[in-house]
Amino acid sequence: MSTQGGMKAAALYVDKITVEIAGRTIVEDISLSAERNVVGLIGPNGSGKSTVLRAIYRMLRPASGRVMAADRDVWELRPREAARVTAAVVQDGPSDLELTVAECVATGRIAHGPLFGTSNKPDDMLAIERAMRRAGVNDLASRDMSSLSGGERQRVQLARALAQEPRILVLDEPTNHLDIRHQLELMTLVRTLGVTTLVTLHDLNLAAAYCDRLVILSKGQVVASGTPSETLTPDLLHKVFGIRAQSFTNPLTGRMQLAYGHETERKS
Numbered sequence: 001m002s003t004q005g006g007m008k009a010a011a012l013y014v015d016k017i018t019v020e021i022a023g024r025t026i027v028e029d030i031s032l033s034a035e036r037n038v039v040g041l042i043g044p045n046g047s048g049k050s051t052v053l054r055a056i057y058r059m060l061r062p063a064s065g066r067v068m069a070a071d072r073d074v075w076e077l078r079p080r081e082a083a084r085v086t087a088a089v090v091q092d093g094p095s096d097l098e099l100t101v102a103e104c105v106a107t108g109r110i111a112h113g114p115l116f117g118t119s120n121k122p123d124d125m126l127a128i129e130r131a132m133r134r135a136g137v138n139d140l141a142s143r144d145m146s147s148l149s150g151g152e153r154q155r156v157q158l159a160r161a162l163a164q165e166p167r168i169l170v171l172d173e174p175t176n177h178l179d180i181r182h183q184l185e186l187m188t189l190v191r192t193l194g195v196t197t198l199v200t201l202h203d204l205n206l207a208a209a210y211c212d213r214l215v216i217l218s219k220g221q222v223v224a225s226g227t228p229s230e231t232l233t234p235d236l237l238h239k240v241f242g243i244r245a246q247s248f249t250n251p252l253t254g255r256m257q258l259a260y261g262h263e264t265e266r267k268s
């Protein structure tokens with residue numbers, strides 16, 4: 001497993017999980033794996049992406065199946081152990097409005113510190129400083145969380161997850177508040193961390209360009225998995241998203257991109 005800047009990747013295996021809420025099956029028999037790569041979880045609104053992530057970061061216990069992270073069943077770990085393996089950046093996560101940015105990022109170290117009280121170990125200070133730099137929020141360190149824009153807050157959440165020095169990163173729509181440059185920077189950063197990453201994205205072009213593999217969900221089930229070019233086919237995109245699409249190579253980056261339009265749209 002690789003190490004970069006204090007991070008060690010570990011494998012994530014989701015094995016046939018079914019998640020129910022109030023007696024209703026939300027996702028069924030979901031299997032996926034990620035190992036030292038970036039895996040995108042893609043699907044229309046309500047297809048179950050966040051629900052799968054919640055089962056991984058221990059927010060929703062699956063009715064059946066297992067989530068294995070670093071060879072351990074995540075639902076059998078103690079919270080601090082789990083937090084040393086997996087960090088999550090989630091939608092509407094805790095925003096800690098009463099903290100400064102640096103204090104908020106420092107909470108990412110809780111799982112590494114003493115059981116009670118706080119730690120000021122050099123390791124912690126280094127991890128916090130490095131995480132803020134990587135997420136591009138070091139200039140905001142002394143600002144109150146309550147004063148930040150949506151995009152700035154989202155990058156602080158990422159910094160906190162990085163300060164946790166997880167072996168697996170779970171990101172739920174991490175780019176939805178970011179301007180285009182910060183979107184590209186975040187995806188580039190995620191690729192260079194060398195940490196196993198599972199990320200939900202609505203932007204299929206970010207998914208195509210930055211994910212090694214994609215898992216496509218529709219109505220709570222996996223309907224395709226593989227590389228972006230294997231999965232993001234015109235046929236599948238039509239079936240799952242109801243759009244017309246065509247892939248091409250981005251002339252600036254050499255990466256796969258999609259041109260798409262609504263079913264009713266035609267070139268005049």
Ligand SMILES: Nc1ncnc2c1ncn2[C@@H]1O[C@H](COP(=O)(O)OP(=O)(O)OP(=O)(O)O)[C@@H](O)[C@H]1O
Nearest residue numbers: 021022026043044045046047048049050051052200
């Ligand atoms: N707490 C809940 N109670 C009832 N239904 C829920 C709950 N949480 C999620 N659902 C339902 O489960 C389904 C999947 O939701 P989920 O948030 O996992 O989808 P998603 O693919 O992440 O969607 P989006 O792209 O819109 O964020 C949806 O139909 C949603 O309404």
